[in-house]
Amino acid sequence: MNVEDRWTRFEELDAGRVLGDLDAAELAEWQELSRDFGSDDALDQLAAEVEAVLILEKPLVLPPAVAARLKREFAPAPATNTASKIVIGPWIGWAVAACLLGLLVVNSFFSSQPSTPEKRLSVLVEKAADAKRLPFAPASDSYAGAKGEVVWSDSRQEGYMTLSNIPANDPTKRQYQLWIVDPARDEIPVDGGVFDIPAGASSVVIPIDAKLAVRSPAAFVITLEQPGGVVKSKQEVVVALAKS
Amino acid sequence: MDACIEAHGGLVWSIVLKRVRDRSAAEDLTQEIFTEIWKTSGRYDPLIASESGFVAMIARRRAIDWSRKQQRLPEMESLPEKADFPAPVETPGLAMDRDSLWKALESLPDETRRLFTLHFEQGLTHSEIAESTGLPLGSVKTRLRRGLLEARALLGRLGDRLNLNPESRS
Numbered sequence: 001m002n003v004e005d006r007w008t009r010f011e012e013l014d015a016g017r018v019l020g021d022l023d024a025a026e027l028a029e030w031q032e033l034s035r036d037f038g039s040d041d042a043l044d045q046l047a048a049e050v051e052a053v054l055i056l057e058k059p060l061v062l063p064p065a066v067a068a069r070l071k072r073e074f075a076p077a078p079a080t081n082t083a084s085k086i087v088i089g090p091w092i093g094w095a096v097a098a099c100l101l102g103l104l105v106v107n108s109f110f111s112s113q114p115s116t117p118e119k120r121l122s123v124l125v126e127k128a129a130d131a132k133r134l135p136f137a138p139a140s141d142s143y144a145g146a147k148g149e150v151v152w153s154d155s156r157q158e159g160y161m162t163l164s165n166i167p168a169n170d171p172t173k174r175q176y177q178l179w180i181v182d183p184a185r186d187e188i189p190v191d192g193g194v195f196d197i198p199a200g201a202s203s204v205v206i207p208i209d210a211k212l213a214v215r216s217p218a219a220f221v222i223t224l225e226q227p228g229g230v231v232k233s234k235q236e237v238v239v240a241l242a243k244s
Numbered sequence: 245m246d247a248c249i250e251a252h253g254g255l256v257w258s259i260v261l262k263r264v265r266d267r268s269a270a271e272d273l274t275q276e277i278f279t280e281i282w283k284t285s286g287r288y289d290p291l292i293a294s295e296s297g298f299v300a301m302i303a304r305r306r307a308i309d310w311s312r313k314q315q316r317l318p319e320m321e322s323l324p325e326k327a328d329f330p331a332p333v334e335t336p337g338l339a340m341d342r343d344s345l346w347k348a349l350e351s352l353p354d355e356t357r358r359l360f361t362l363h364f365e366q367g368l369t370h371s372e373i374a375e376s377t378g379l380p381l382g383s384v385k386t387r388l389r390r391g392l393l394e395a396r397a398l399l400g401r402l403g404d405r406l407n408l409n410p411e412s413r414s
Contacts, residue, residue, distance in 0.1 A: 055259065061254055209267065213258070
């Protein structure tokens with residue numbers, strides 16, 4: 001392979017490195033070639049700028065509980081002697097803060113987060129002024145008894161389904177999956193997460209796990225899919241539907 | 245850091261959640277990313293990258309490393325540490341860069357733009373993109389790689405001030 005071919009190969013592998021798709025053999029090849037051609041952050045930077053530009057068109061909202069947790073963790077530590085900080089080294093302040101904040105996290109996170117979906121649903125209904133409730137209706141004769149409702153808050157990007165009379169599934173064979181139809185966002189429904197209905201449950205509360213930001217949901221659709229869910233549903237088995 | 249979390253929390257969360265589809269792991273990784281931002285922010289140079297680009301680069305690397313760990317693949321090197329994150333500021337000239345970037349993206353072939361949207365915006369894996377588009381997995385991988393290189397070449401031709409021209413590498 002001449003120098004030009006090696007450079008071309010290096011560039012392709014470097015792009016793969018930035019995209020995170022190198023397998024072990026390619027990574028070893030990239031490492032070898034990078035010894036000759038060098039490596040910098042330029043392509044990483046381009047990929048990051050592209051991703052930021054595309055995401056910032058429709059970014060997700062950092063959940064308030066997560067933002068609050070982060071802010072607590074990075075809150076300034078209690079005043080300390082500056083001189084001793086310099087002598088010991090700049091990292092020590094961080095280390096101490098990390099330890100203190102680690103304790104804070106454990107305490108505050110577990111004490112402030114309602115522990116069950118039922119409780120978190122109650123909190124959402126109580127605190128989210130924009131929480132909308134939509135009833136589920138059966139979508140096929142096989143699920144004629146399906147009942148329930150969905151509660152969703154656009155501002156908090158949080159929601160829950162309360163479901164009853166939906167047959168229990170065997171997670172090793174099939175799993176239920178929620179789809180959120182948001183025409184304002186895209187024609188492709190947003191994956192709302194895979195879930196199971198346990199045997200013997202009369203009514204269950206399922207947290208919605210929207211993989212992308214949802215702005216103005218027009219409908220919530222439950223389908224039955226292969227274990228782990230699918231990227232795009234063929235809608236072969238549609239269980240229930242909630243429309244706004 | 246509060247201002248940083250306010251300004252970039254949504255961006256980091258978007259980058260993380262679409263790759264790490266486990267909420268609890270995503271929360272932990274978001275915390276790690278902000279820690280790394282805090283530690284490496286001294287490297288931030290507004291003449292080289294936008295602030296959101298700098299944050300996105302750290303978040304992307306962390307999220308990709310997390311994915312590689314799950315697949316038991318070797319991880320990439322991380323950035324050197326240096327603390328003191330600057331307060332978010334409006335940096336003159338960044339709007340022009342963003343315009344150049346949009347121009348470059350709009351100049352890409354339709355199929356590449358579609359793949360970019362699926363990969364960068366929606367965070368689909370290559371396998372998921374292959375399933376969604378019907379393209380062979382190898383083609384998805386190759387076209388995304390070449391698309392990124394093509395975007396860099398287009399930016400170079402547009403005279404963007406980002407140092408993305410391979411010939412300028414020293």
